[in-house]
Each structure stands twice: as structure tokens, then as C-alpha cells.
Amino acid sequence: MVKVLAFSGSTRNGSYNQALVENAAEAAKAAGAEVTVISLADYAMPIFNEDEESEYGMPERAQAFKQLLIDHDAFLIASPEYNSSYPALLKNAIDWASRKTSDDEPMLAAYKDKVIGLMAASPGGLGGMRVLAVLRMLLQNIMSVVIPLQVSVANAADKFDDNGKLTDETARKQLTNLTKQLVSMAQKLNAG
Numbered sequence: 001m002v003k004v005l006a007f008s009g010s011t012r013n014g015s016y017n018q019a020l021v022e023n024a025a026e027a028a029k030a031a032g033a034e035v036t037v038i039s040l041a042d043y044a045m046p047i048f049n050e051d052e053e054s055e056y057g058m059p060e061r062a063q064a065f066k067q068l069l070i071d072h073d074a075f076l077i078a079s080p081e082y083n084s085s086y087p088a089l090l091k092n093a094i095d096w097a098s099r100k101t102s103d104d105e106p107m108l109a110a111y112k113d114k115v116i117g118l119m120a121a122s123p124g125g126l127g128g129m130r131v132l133a134v135l136r137m138l139l140q141n142i143m144s145v146v147i148p149l150q151v152s153v154a155n156a157a158d159k160f161d162d163n164g165k166l167t168d169e170t171a172r173k174q175l176t177n178l179t180k181q182l183v184s185m186a187q188k189l190n191a192g
């Protein structure tokens with residue numbers, strides 16, 4: 001069974017992106033995956049600094065996050081768009097997990113051949129379309145396989161109910177298609 005790790009780039013209370021990734025997690029389960037949903041709030045890590053890394057090594061929570069990435073075949077990531085790009089929170093976690101903790105560890109072990117489905121939600125009209133482009137580029141550059149489908153939810157304040165359920169039928173259908181493609185691509189890559 002394909003193992004999917006689902007997380008968002010926001011730790012805000014009531015985050016639209018965390019709600020979106022939780023809806024996507026349900027869709028991925030329906031598509032046949034085993035899904036683990038996390039919040040980056042539980043993996044708080046300092047802003048990356050090479051000097052501190054040399055002196056103290058990788059912080060425990062960064063190691064735990066990296067290990068989760070290693071242990072899963074595929075990721076579902078929903079990211080806020082901050083000034084047209086990804087939030088520092090998400091980039092910092094990605095950066096920490098890109099670092100080796102021993103000389104014999106392969107390069108980019110947390111990312112190589114991982115299959116990733118991207119999403120964004122924004123209260124604005126563009127739905128975070130711009131962050132999807134830069135996040136796709138970033139993740140492909142660190143050896144991940146970002147699937148062609150992606151989902152952006154515009155006017156997000158009107159698209160979730162009080163329990164965080166995505167109520168927009170078009171967006172729900174898009175999550176179904178995204179997660180089906182994610183699971184199918186991960187199965188093919190694992191089989192190869």
C-alpha cells in the first residue's frame with residue numbers, strides 16, 4: 001500500500017491549507033493509500049544556520065520530520081502563498097530535511113523519487129496559483145517527482161464549513177483526481 005504523508009505550510013489556527021490537506025488525506029485514503037497527517041506545529045525547528053548545524057547537529061524535531069519523509073512514498077502538501085511564494089516555515093522544514101546526518105547517507109534521501117501532489121488555498125481570487133509554480137520547481141530540483149495535477153482553492157473563506165470540510169464540489173472532484181494520480185504514480189514508481 002502506498003504510504004502518503006500529508007502536511008501544510010501553515011501552523012495558523014484555522015488554516016485553510018491545513019484544512020485542505022486534511023480533505024486531500026481523506027481522498028487519498030479513498031484512493032487506496034495509507035495516510036499520515038501531521039502539522040508542522042509539532043515539528044517546530046530553528047531557522048537553518050550552517051554554523052549551528054556544524055556545532056549542534058540536526059535538531060531532534062527536524063530529524064523526526066526528515067524521518068517521516070523518508071518513511072513515506074508520497075507527500076500531499078498544501079501551501080499558503082506568501083508574497084507570491086512559499087512561507088519560510090515550509091522552506092525551512094524542507095531545507096533541514098535536505099541535510100545529511102551521516103557521511104554514508106545518500107544525497108537528498110528524504111526527497112529522491114518521492115511522489116508529490118501540490119495544493120494551495122487562499123482567501124484571494126488567485127487561489128495561491130503562484131506558489132504552486134515555485135514550489136513545484138523547488139521540489140523537482142531536489143529530486144522529487146511532482147505530479148502534473150495540482151489543486152488551487154480561491155476565495156477559501158467561502159469554501160470550507162465550520163468543521164473544515166471542503167464544501168466546493170468542483171474542488172472536491174479535483175482532490176479526488178489529484179489523489180488518484182498521486183497513488184497511481186507512486187505505485188508505478190515503487191513497482192519499478
Ligand SMILES: Cc1cc2nc3c(=O)[nH]c(=O)nc-3n(C[C@H](O)[C@H](O)[C@H](O)COP(=O)(O)O)c2cc1C
Nearest residue numbers: 010012015016017080081082083084122123124128
Ligand atoms: C506575509 C503574507 C503574505 C501574503 N501574500 C499573499 C499572496 O501573495 N497571495 C495570496 O493569495 N495570499 C497572500 N497572503 C494571504 C494568505 O493567503 C492568507 O493569510 C492565508 O489564509 C494563509 O494560509 P492559511 O489559511 O493556510 O494560514 C499573505 C499573507 C501573509 C501573512
